[in-house]
Amino acid sequence: xxxxxxxxxxxxxxxxxxxxxxxxxxxxxxxxxxxxxxxxxxxxxxxxxxxxxxxxxxxxxxxxxxxxxxxxxxxxxxxxxxxxxxxxxxxxxxxxxxxxxxxxxxxxxxx
Amino acid sequence: xxxxxxxxxxxxxxxxxxxxxxxxxxxxxxxxxxxxxxxxxxxxxxxxxxxxxxxxxxxxxxxxxxxxxxxxxxxxxxxxxxxxxxxxxxxxxxxxxxxxxxxxxxxxxxxxx
Numbered sequence: 001x002x003x004x005x006x007x008x009x010x011x012x013x014x015x016x017x018x019x020x021x022x023x024x025x026x027x028x029x030x031x032x033x034x035x036x037x038x039x040x041x042x043x044x045x046x047x048x049x050x051x052x053x054x055x056x057x058x059x060x061x062x063x064x065x066x067x068x069x070x071x072x073x074x075x076x077x078x079x080x081x082x083x084x085x086x087x088x089x090x091x092x093x094x095x096x097x098x099x100x101x102x103x104x105x106x107x108x109x110x111x
Numbered sequence: 112x113x114x115x116x117x118x119x120x121x122x123x124x125x126x127x128x129x130x131x132x133x134x135x136x137x138x139x140x141x142x143x144x145x146x147x148x149x150x151x152x153x154x155x156x157x158x159x160x161x162x163x164x165x166x167x168x169x170x171x172x173x174x175x176x177x178x179x180x181x182x183x184x185x186x187x188x189x190x191x192x193x194x195x196x197x198x199x200x201x202x203x204x205x206x207x208x209x210x211x212x213x214x215x216x217x218x219x220x221x222x223x224x
Contacts, residue, residue, distance in 0.1 A: 104152075
């Protein structure tokens, strides 16, 4: 089983739609969680960290469910500029700094 | 510049040659990561440095790959006897520590012909 699993998509949604991605992880000792965004032929960029209590940044909401070992990203009122690949990222465990990436989920927002 | 810098941005080399890829992290960042990414895949972990030492090199695919960070800042990824399968984008990232977020450079696109 992969350490981090994501549905690669693509998710095709109209502008203004609400879309949600999930990401599951296998190591229950994982400490920190992040969502990164990657545009075509560009480097990944941090979108937001994911906290146990859940957190929101404008149209974006991230949540962590430790019991079921998944994190989620919700995007409200999708914009054309949200089209990108969203990468789920986590630190493997408390005794390693290794950042582990999922395959990414591709989002295409259509006019 | 304040970001992570990688050089060269593109490298084309012949099969069997030796290449070096350089990463200049954000000043003061103690953690440095190397990843490689193929089309349609997420970044694949190669090696992680904390200061000068390799804290985790479990992702290096074989002994043709080696990385150093002698002064705890700039890092060099070295690939010997390159193979066509080594063609990918090699990404470097740095972090102020762990378990903190990491910031990426723009990558080096390596093509082995």
